Each structure stands twice: as structure tokens, then as C-alpha cells.
Amino acid sequence: MAETWLIILLSGLLTYAIRLSFIALHGRWQPPLLFQRALRYVPPAVLSAILLPEIFLPGGQPDFSLLNPRLLAGILAALVAWRTRNTFLTIVVGMSGLYLFQMIIR
Amino acid sequence: MQRKPLFLQGARDTLPILIGVAPFGMIYGVLAVKAGLSVAAAQGMSVILFAGSAQFMLVQLLGAGTPWFVAVASAFIINLRHALYSASIAPYTQRLSPLWKGLLAYVLVDEVYAVTITNFERNAARPAQHWYMLGSGLALWTGWQLGTALGIFLGAQIPEGLSLDFTLAVTFIALLVPTLKDRPMLLAALAAGITAVAANGLPYKSGLMLAALAGILAGLWSDRAWQKPG
Numbered sequence: 531m532a533e534t535w536l537i538i539l540l541s542g543l544l545t546y547a548i549r550l551s552f553i554a555l556h557g558r559w560q561p562p563l564l565f566q567r568a569l570r571y572v573p574p575a576v577l578s579a580i581l582l583p584e585i586f587l588p589g590g591q592p593d594f595s596l597l598n599p600r601l602l603a604g605i606l607a608a609l610v611a612w613r614t615r616n617t618f619l620t621i622v623v624g625m626s627g628l629y630l631f632q633m634i635i636r
Numbered sequence: 637m638q639r640k641p642l643f644l645q646g647a648r649d650t651l652p653i654l655i656g657v658a659p660f661g662m663i664y665g666v667l668a669v670k671a672g673l674s675v676a677a678a679q680g681m682s683v684i685l686f687a688g689s690a691q692f693m694l695v696q697l698l699g700a701g702t703p704w705f706v707a708v709a710s711a712f713i714i715n716l717r718h719a720l721y722s723a724s725i726a727p728y729t730q731r732l733s734p735l736w737k738g739l740l741a742y743v744l745v746d747e748v749y750a751v752t753i754t755n756f757e758r759n760a761a762r763p764a765q766h767w768y769m770l771g772s773g774l775a776l777w778t779g780w781q782l783g784t785a786l787g788i789f790l791g792a793q794i795p796e797g798l799s800l801d802f803t804l805a806v807t808f809i810a811l812l813v814p815t816l817k818d819r820p821m822l823l824a825a826l827a828a829g830i831t832a833v834a835a836n837g838l839p840y841k842s843g844l845m846l847a848a849l850a851g852i853l854a855g856l857w858s859d860r861a862w863q864k865p866g
Contacts, residue, residue, distance in 0.1 A: 534677050537704050541694060541711035542684035548718045550741035554734075556726035561719075567859070568852050569720050574821050575828035575851025576714045577812040579844055580693055582829035583836050584805040590836075600802060607806045611813035617656040620813075621663065624806030628799055 599631035639767045646771025649755065653747045657688075657776060658783035663803050664691050665787020670800060671699035675788055682784040686777065687745060689811060690714045692804050706842065713848050721749040725769075728756050732766055740766060743773025824855030 552561075585600045586593060593600075607624030614620070661682065668678035673695065681691055690711045697707045721744050729737055752769040759765070794800070816822050828851025835843030 533704050534673060534698060535680070537694065537698065537707045537711075538677060538681045538684055540704075540708045541690065541715075542681075542686075544708065544712045545685055545687055545690065545715045545718065546742065548712075548715055549722055549744040550738065551719055552722035552726040553729050553737050553741050553744075556730045561723070564856075566720070566723070568856060569716060571821065571824040571852045571855030572713065572717045572848070574812060574815045574825040575848045575855070576844075577689065577808045577815070578825035578829035579832035579847035579851065580696070581805055581808040581812060582833050583843075584802070584808075586833050587836055592833075600805065603802070604805060604809060607809045608813055611810045615814055617807070617810040618659050620810035621659070621803060621806045624809065625799075625803060628802050628806075632799070 597635050599628055599635055602631045603628035639764045642762070642764050642767040643771035646752070646755070646768035646773075647775040648771075649751050650747070650772040650775040653751065654775065654779040657747060658779045658786075660688055660807065661780045661783025662787035662790065663807065664688065664695065665784040665789075666791040666794060667692065667787075667800060667803065668695050668784075669788055669791030670794075671695045673698065678788050679781070679784055682781055685711070686742070686780065687711075687715055687718075688780075689808070692807060696801070696804055706844075710844055713845070717746075718744060721746075721753075724753060725749065725756075728761075729766065736766055740769055740773070743770070743777060745773075745776065748773045748776050818859075820855045820859035823858045824851040827851045827854035 581604075585598070585604045588598070588600055596602075603624050606627040607620050610616070610623045611620040664682070665678060668681065668691075669675070673681070681694065685691055685694070693714055694707055694711055697710060702710075722741070725740070725744065729740060732740070748769065751772045755768055756765060812825060816825060828847040831850040832843055832847035835846050837843075838846070
């Protein structure tokens with residue numbers, strides 16, 4: 531539990547420092563252009579890096595088959611996200627899809 | 637405009653977003669409890685970190701017994717995007733006192749940034765406009781904390797075996813899809829995702845770092861615009 535609090539406090543401190551960075555420094559330092567360009571790719575890279583193992587490695591075991599319920603539910607959720615841009619609807623449809631595919635495929 | 641109307645307008649403009657954010661916070665609360673976090677730690681993370689996707693990721697890493705330095709470094713990377721928001725908001729806050737700057741930095745999360753920058757850009761500089769951002773930030777903060785609290789409460793009632801861990805994946809799909817606006821973004825996501833799957837067996841969950849780096853490099857490689865002036 532102590533380690534959990536350490537992680538929460540350090541992550542919180544670093545996150546706050548990131549948010550404060552340019553607000554506090556404004557006018558005194560501008561980041562290099564390459565750094566600004568690189569930051570643009572952080573969200574898709576990190577989200578995808580966490581997401582794909584959740585789909586293709588359920589419980590740590592590789593499952594690349596088209597009958598992987600998580601893959602099918604993930605594709606369904608991606609379609610809903612793409613068409614509606616609605617986070618909550620994506621979660622509801624994705625989870626319902628998972629339950630449905632798990633029932634059919636097993 | 638005066639302070640109070642601006643504060644209320646900021647809060648009002650954020651209410652529609654709360655319809656999506658509060659359930660998101662609730663799911664976080666459920667997952668946090670299921671991952672073995674205490675009630676205080678689950679709620680404490682929402683107060684101290686106040687960052688949806690990073691909290692989801694940390695809960696998953698904590699449940700998997702990831703070493704603390706890897707978890708902290710992962711949270712740092714996923715929240716690096718806030719540096720962009722900070723740079724973008726900075727011109728509007730430069731005349732404020734350090735206390736105001738510190739307060740606004742605390743609420744500078746994705747949704748508050750989106751609502752605030754849209755409003756700031758639409759209106760010419762107004763003396764009290766920072767009250768608008770505070771209103772938006774406090775509205776979102778309240779929704780996130782209440783959602784978390786409800787999720788913690790429900791987490792104890794929800795039975796096992798509902799594949800709730802998959803809510804992380806679908807939530808991230810909902811966050812990821814809108815970012816895939818052009819080819820570099822798509823390539824960044826693909827490179828990172830494939831690297832993460834291939835590198836999954838690496839010690840200390842270091843595959844995540846490697847994957848993030850691969851994605852950023854792929855995006856930069858695909859987008860050479862930064863090499864040209866202008």
C-alpha cells in the first residue's frame with residue numbers, strides 16, 4: 531500500500547509539473563520545434579501501446595485469431611467511436627459486444 | 637464581463653462533457669477497487685493525479701504488480717501531452733499571479749483545455765477571463781470526483797467474472813480513434829501498438845516505453861513538416 535501511495539504522489543507531482551511548465555515559464559523559454567512535433571504523437575502512441583496488448587494478449591496469452599471476442603468487440607467499439615465520437619456509447623457498445631461474442635464463440 | 641458570469645459560463649459550457657466524464661470516472665472507481673486499491677488510494681488518485689487515461693493505466697499496472705518507477709515513468713509519458721496544453725494556454729495566463737497560475741495548472745486536463753481554449757480564441761482578451769477556466773475546471777473536477785466516489789461504492793457490489801478489465805480497452809478505443817486524424821497519427825498508433833504486443837515479455841513492462849518511443853519516431857518520420865520552415 532505504501533508503494534501505491536508513492537506511485538500516486540510521484541505521478542501526481544510530475545503531472546502537475548508538466549501542466550504548470552509553460553504557464554510558469556511563458557516568455558522565458560520556448561521548446562525546440564522537434565520536441566513540439568514529437569509531443570503530438572504521444573497520445574496515439576501511448577493509447578495504442580496499452581490498448582493492443584489488452585486485445586491480442588488476453589491474460590498474457592497471444593490470440594491473433596479472428597474469433598478472438600476481444601478483437602471483434604474492439605472493432606465494433608472502434609466503429610462506434612469513429613461514427614459517433616461518443617465515449618460513453620463506445621464503452622457501452624464495446625462491453626455489450628464482448629459479452630455477446632463471448633457467448634456465441636465459446 | 638464580470639468574474640461571476642464568466643465563472644458560471646465556464647461551468648455551464650462544461651456540463652455537456654460531464655455526461656461522458658462522470659461515467660468514465662465511475663468506471664475508473666470500479667476498476668481501482670477491483671485492482672485492490674483502498675478506498676482512500678482510489679479517491680486520492682483522482683484528487684492528486686486528476687488525469688483519466690493515466691489513472692486507468694496506473695490501475696492496470698498496479699494490478700499487474702509493476703515496479704513503482706516503471707508505473708511513474710508510464711504516467712509521466714502519457715501525461716506529456718499536457719505540456720502542449722500548457723504552452724497553448726500560457727499566453728492567456730502570463731499576467732496572472734503565481735497563485736492563479738498554480739490553480740489553473742491543476743485543472744488543465746484534456747476537457748478543460750478544449751472548452752477553455754475554444755472560448756479564449758473566440759473572444760478578444762477579457763480582463764477576468766481566467767474565471768471562465770476556473771469555472772470549467774471546477775465543474776469537471778467535481779464531476780470526476782463524484783464519478784470516482786460512486787464507482788468505488790459500486791465496485792464493492794459488482795460481482796467478479798464480468799471481464800471489467802476490458803472497459804480499459806474500450807475506453808482507450810474511444811480516446812484513440814478521434815486522434816487518428818492523419819497518416820502520421822495513424823502510423824504512430826500502429827507502430828506503437830505492434831511494438832507493444834511484440835515486446836510484451838520484456839522485464840519491468842518496459843515494452844510500453846519502447847512502444848511509445850517507436851510510435852513517436854514513426855509519426856515524426858511520416859511527418860517531415862517540422863524540417864521545413866513555417
